[in-house]
Amino acid sequence: MMSALRVVAIAFPGITQLDLTGPLQVLAKLPGATIDVAWHRIEPILTDSGFSILPSTSFESAPQADVLMIPGGQGALELMEDEAALAFVRRQAAHARYVTSVCTGAFVLGAAGLLRGRRATTHWASLSLLSLLGAIPEQDRVVRDGNLVTGGGVTSGIDFALVLAAEIYGSEVAKEIQLAIEYDPQPPFTSGSPAGAEVDKDLVASMSAAMIELREPQVARAAHKLLTES
Template structure:
């Protein structure tokens, strides 16, 4: 079966030939760029090829799917370069043991970004919130990035860096109420957009957030083509994907799991001198 890079994103408004235009987004500087080859009868709209610089931030013990979902979508932006950025180029181990390899460091990541994205986790997220190197990187790149985005508790890291002060934002449901500690305006939603900030809810919301960014940077037809290529049509076997839908028993189990994390997160917010105070 052909993979999505072999199939590509369609050129032309009729979208009749999936293999006509290979994806040309790069994942880091070492990935070769595929040449776009639209079918002659269906020329690719000029706005479908870009030159975006994208940074997905990695750190030890992050939740892998928080960044894998957006990565899939961002690398569907033809012409974009997607950097997997960390403090060093040493492999980063996620909270479930998946090993991710950075393609850039905080020092050599492009200074001016079109998209800055960070995912969440639990213990790893708390450590990232207190990392001077992480905070310096996010404050610098976030001050100029065209889009500043997060998934799950990644919004707490953005908040600790002062990037959500005065912005509506969301997070994982368990951490949602912590956002106001960073001067953000907690807002429920799978995706919350306020000016150039786009924050996603827990874990799988990163797929939605990434797809929304694709639509914002290209157009609806392009984004729907990416969605169809991914066959992103969620039909979960259970209906317990939000606190409102979960049974009291399931909600109780999950609430108990986050007691220590939330206490630690509040303490971290206090120690880091949360930006809403300034």
């Protein structure tokens, strides 16, 4: 158990705010936890929900993380071509106790060269693309491979954070936090994953095809860059 925990997360334009705020709501409740949200500058960042988030620190000034967290959103695909952001991720990951992501944040880790030969997950509609970055895609809400912990799509970030809380501080602390935030999912429909009983399989196929078409060129460019640099 750690006496204190420093979490550093990245924010970026086009971020899915729940990818960021869901896990941080859990991690901020851990004993002695401090949270930093980093970007190039301390300025409002527009989320994909239409409102902005204000980072607390810059890449240059950010402290070393115990837990490095990369959230997702379509903006994460743009971040794969942001050399300063990737350099920040690599520096932080080199000394972090845990390197983590939620949803398409996994592609940022991949573009930074941190997923080669490692099991990881992301949103189901883009999961197959992780293999282009050397990862071993695994469809699950939370996937652990050594100090790498990745969460699936959006709401999986809360699960990921509770798994991490139990890993660091014990299951009783994690259970207390789960109770405090009343995390007791009882969705009105069984359509929250491709395997759901009420899921339209044609819709699954069309959503996946659309995401692959949208994202594959960006992931392929990042994969090519990794090959040329290795």
